Every structure is written in structure tokens, then in C-alpha cells.
Amino acid sequence: STVYLNGEFVPHERALISVEDRAFLFADGIYEVVRVYGGRPFDLEPHLARLSRSAGELRLPEPDGEHLAAVTRELIRRNGLDEGTVYFQITRGVHAPRAHAFPTGTAAPTVVVLTHPLSPEALAAGEQHRREGVAAITVPEQRWARCDIKSVSLLPNVLAKQQAVERGAYEALFVRDGFVIEGSSSNLFAVLDGEIVTYPACNYILNGIARQRVIRNARELGYTVREQGIPLGALDRCQELFLTSTTSEVMPIVAVDGKPVGSGAVGPVARALQAAYRDAVRALR
Numbered sequence: 001s002t003v004y005l006n007g008e009f010v011p012h013e014r015a016l017i018s019v020e021d022r023a024f025l026f027a028d029g030i031y032e033v034v035r036v037y038g039g040r041p042f043d044l045e046p047h048l049a050r051l052s053r054s055a056g057e058l059r060l061p062e063p064d065g066e067h068l069a070a071v072t073r074e075l076i077r078r079n080g081l082d083e084g085t086v087y088f089q090i091t092r093g094v095h096a097p098r099a100h101a102f103p104t105g106t107a108a109p110t111v112v113v114l115t116h117p118l119s120p121e122a123l124a125a126g127e128q129h130r131r132e133g134v135a136a137i138t139v140p141e142q143r144w145a146r147c148d149i150k151s152v153s154l155l156p157n158v159l160a161k162q163q164a165v166e167r168g169a170y171e172a173l174f175v176r177d178g179f180v181i182e183g184s185s186s187n188l189f190a191v192l193d194g195e196i197v198t199y200p201a202c203n204y205i206l207n208g209i210a211r212q213r214v215i216r217n218a219r220e221l222g223y224t225v226r227e228q229g230i231p232l233g234a235l236d237r238c239q240e241l242f243l244t245s246t247t248s249e250v251m252p253i254v255a256v257d258g259k260p261v262g263s264g265a266v267g268p269v270a271r272a273l274q275a276a277y278r279d280a281v282r283a284l285r
């Protein structure tokens with residue numbers, strides 16, 4: 001496939017990054033993932049706006065959103081991408097010899113855009129998970145206090161997700177100060193006393209693009225959405241629990257730490273929000 005690297009379209013095997021790149025040495029970089037449905041990027045604009053915000057927080061030069069949108073469409077075309085994802089990464093570039101402080105002078109950032117197709121098997125697995133619901137585990141929060149930045153520094157997320165996989169679960173949910181705040185790569189929603197509850201967008205979570213869309217959809221459907229913490233102790237009395245993310249969409253959780261959530265089956269609120277999300281995807285065509 002073709003990859004965009006620093007202003008050029010190059011074959012995947014020739015898209016090479018220096019060993020002195022600061023993302024390799026310091027995880028000094030940011031990223032985005034955009035879902036492509038039927039060859040069309042979904043919510044590209046808010047993803048690129050968030051990339052720009054992340055860049056600002058790292059004091060990286062502001063990415064050119066219009067250029068990246070054009071690169072996205074060109075890569076989708078060149079790679080014949082139908083169902084899949086587009087991955088963006090911007091790093092502070094190459095800095096030799098290794099030193100923590102920003103390079104002085106005119107070091108250029110490294111800008112990479114990749115596409116990844118989703119196989120029919122992966123798509124079918126996603127559909128089945130959304131239909132039947134998935135299991136989750138809780139893990140202590142071990143990340144930093146700027147989770148609002150979509151940084152490539154993902155070690156705690158990687159370790160949490162691996163724990164979930166090893167325990168046969170789909171996602172690990174971080175618990176901070178007694179509240180279940182979000183997943184290792186997703187946001188969390190609960191239905192508690194008939195209301196939808198999700199952690200407020202602050203420095204402790206990534207404000208997901210899917211999260212924002214689902215909150216809008218829920219309010220349009222007449223649900224009350226409260227942006228507040230879900231107490232760990234409330235998990236056994238919530239009616240429903242679900243995740244949102246660009247790739248998972250609206251993913252019902254039917255068990256946490258081996259205990260059923262609500263009735264133990266996918267609930268009506270998750271179903272309604274899955275349908276609303278799918279309507280938006282269909283409207284792309």
C-alpha cells in the first residue's frame with residue numbers, strides 16, 4: 001500500500017523513520033484514527049481538529065487540516081480502501097544526539113498517514129460483539145494527568161488492554177479515585193436510574209469523537225445525559241454499560257469483572273444508540 005510520509009506518497013516498505021526520531025526515543029508525538037466506511041472517512045473534521053489541539057498542547061507546529069484531508073482522500077483512492085481506518089501521526093522529528101529538551105532551530109516534524117483495511121472477518125467479529133455485548137475488567141488508573149492529549153505514549157493503555165485480553169475480556173476500564181472513567185482505548189457510558197452517565201471531558205480522559213457524537217444522539221433521542229463520574233460501587237446497580245470509540249462504535253458491555261451488568265443482556269439504550277450511530281454512517285453514502 002501507499003503511505004504518506006513528510007510530504008510524499010511512498011510505498012509502505014520505503015516509508016522509513018529514523019532511529020533518532022523523538023517518537024521512537026521519547027514517545028514525543030500525537031496521533032489520530034479515523035474510520036472509513038465504504039471508501040468515505042467518517043467525522044474526519046473533528047478528528048483533524050483534535051489532532052490540531054493535541055499538536056498545540058505538545059507545542060508542535062499546527063498541522064494543515066485541509067492538506068491532511070486531501071492526503072486522506074488520496075490515500076483512500078490509491079489504496080482502494082473500502083472498510084478500514086486512516087492513522088495519522090505527527091512527531092517532533094529527528095534530534096541527534098538524544099536530548100530531552102526540544103531541538104533548537106528548524107527540526108521538521110515527522111508526519112505520517114497510513115491506511116489499514118478491516119478484513120471481512122474483523123468486520124463480522126465487530127458486528128457480533130455489538131450484537132451480543134462484550135466483557136470488561138476494571139484496572140487501577142496508571143496513566144498521567146493529561147489523558148486529553150492523544151499522545152503516542154500508550155504504555156499503560158497497552159498493559160491494561162493486554163490484561164483484558166489475558167482475562168478473556170474486550171476492554172479494561174480505568175478506575176481513578178473510585179470512579180470508572182474510561183477504557184484503555186474507548187469511552188464509557190452507564191445507564192443509571194434511567195439516565196445516561198459518562199465521565200466529563202477533562203484532563204483525565206480522551207474526549208472521544210464517538211463519545212461526542214453519541215452524547216448528541218442521546219440528547220436528540222430525548223435521553224438525559226449527565227457528564228459525571230460512574231462510581232465503581234454503582235456498577236452492580238446500573239441497568240446498562242457501553243463503550244464508544246471510532247472503531248468499536250457503540251459497544252455494549254454485558255459483564256464486568258465476571259459479574260453481569262443489569263440483566264446480563266444488551267439493553268434498549270445501547271440498541272437505540274447503535275441504531276442512531278449506524279444512521280449517521282449510512283448518511284455518508
Ligand code: PMP
Nearest residue numbers: 185186187206208209210245246
Ligand atoms: N479513550 C481513549 C484512551 C482512547 O484511546 C480512545 C480511542 N483512541 C477513546 C477514548 C475513544 O476516542 P474516539 O471516539 O475518538 O475513537
